[in-house]
Amino acid sequence: MRKAIWILILFMASASLQLMAQQNFASISFGVSLPQGDYAATGDLSSNGYANTGGAIKFDAGYFPVSYFGIGGSFSFGSNYAKRDSLVDDMISYIEENASGIPDIPDDAEILYGTGFWNYINLFIGPHFSLRASQQLYFDFRFLCGLSIVRPPDQELRITYDGNEIYTRTSHNNAAFGFTTGGGIRYKFNETLAIKLSADYVQTTAKSTYTFDLFDGVIDDVPPIDAEFKVQAVEITAGLAYSF
Numbered sequence: 191m192r193k194a195i196w197i198l199i200l201f202m203a204s205a206s207l208q209l210m211a212q213q214n215f216a217s218i219s220f221g222v223s224l225p226q227g228d229y230a231a232t233g234d235l236s237s238n239g240y241a242n243t244g245g246a247i248k249f250d251a252g253y254f255p256v257s258y259f260g261i262g263g264s265f266s267f268g269s270n271y272a273k274r275d276s277l278v279d280d281m282i283s284y285i286e287e288n289a290s291g292i293p294d295i296p297d298d299a300e301i302l303y304g305t306g307f308w309n310y311i312n313l314f315i316g317p318h319f320s321l322r323a324s325q326q327l328y329f330d331f332r333f334l335c336g337l338s339i340v341r342p343p344d345q346e347l348r349i350t351y352d353g354n355e356i357y358t359r360t361s362h363n364n365a366a367f368g369f370t371t372g373g374g375i376r377y378k379f380n381e382t383l384a385i386k387l388s389a390d391y392v393q394t395t396a397k398s399t400y401t402f403d404l405f406d407g408v409i410d411d412v413p414p415i416d417a418e419f420k421v422q423a424v425e426i427t428a429g430l431a432y433s434f
Contacts, residue, residue: 243271272308282295313336330374357403368394393420
């Protein structure tokens with residue numbers, strides 16, 4: 191009788207563990223990247239990113255050697271528009287204040303400006319905690335860190351007036367340490383596929399250089415600006431996860 195009771199207890203415990211056991215997964219998600227802090231701020235070319243809302247793509251995976259706790263990995267790409275008008279105004283103000291050979295740039299000056307996007311690529315790994323609330327619903331929490339590659343917008347500004355010509359550009363890709371932390375849910379609608387919703391905070395460091403070239407009619411050069419600030423963004427994404 192006692193042996194039968196122990197067998198029953200072990201069977202129930204095993205069934206319970208199977209119910210709450212995690213399944214490894216891989217996923218792809220798409221969503222928005224919402225810049226935060228200095229990354230979104232304007233007013234200072236040396237410490238602000240002038241970044242606007244953009245998009246994000248994420249490839250995530252989780253491996254769970256034990257229940258609840260596992261190893262997570264993420265390969266993600268984010269892209270943010272630049273705030274064109276604010277950036278042009280601050281560039282012009284900086285040129286006027288730092289080149290004594292340049293008079294005030296008139297309002298009717300011909301201004302040609304082109305810009306791309308802020309782009310960042312992240313390759314992260316770290317702890318991933320997952321709670322299986324039911325047969326279909328998972329709650330995920332993670333903290334990942336690793337390598338970020340940041341590319342500033344390809345910006346070119348050309349100002350022409352009264353025989354003067356001013357040309358400025360920015361460049362300088364950089365690699366830096368970065369991290370992400372956040373959480374989300376996975377809701378399974380069959381044995382292998384689930385809908386995945388998540389919100390993550392991402393942070394890394396951007397470095398870029400504004401270079402100013404002055405041509406006809408201009409006496410003094412304008413010193414370059416070495417910019418450095420934190421790239422901070424909240425990424426809200428939705429996609430599909432495959433369990434295995």
